[in-house]
Amino acid sequence: MTETAQRKQQIEARLKELGVRLQRIEDVLDDTDLSDLEDQTIEWEDDEVQAGIGRANLREAQALTAALNRIAKGTYGTCISCGEQIADERLDAIPYANQCRYCAGASSAEV
16 A cells, blocks of 8 residues: 555544544534533533634644545645655644645744
């Protein structure tokens, strides 16, 4: 199996895992017990945390889907800024990376 095929499987597995997590979060957010005011306040705070986690998971899922699209186009592993290959170590850590570490560092330094 090629390295790209392995990465594709890894990305697809992570997307599946995120789908399960997102469903759990949705279930938690849909489950409301409005017994008393104190419990409601705690539940609302918990819901806020869960919603934040859900948003982060959605962003990751979008980035992973974009990575699958780059695999399909044959551009996966190529930096979108400089056109150089993204290091395998970076892709191991961040399979949806679309910039090499130098360009990603330069982008974050500009902010």
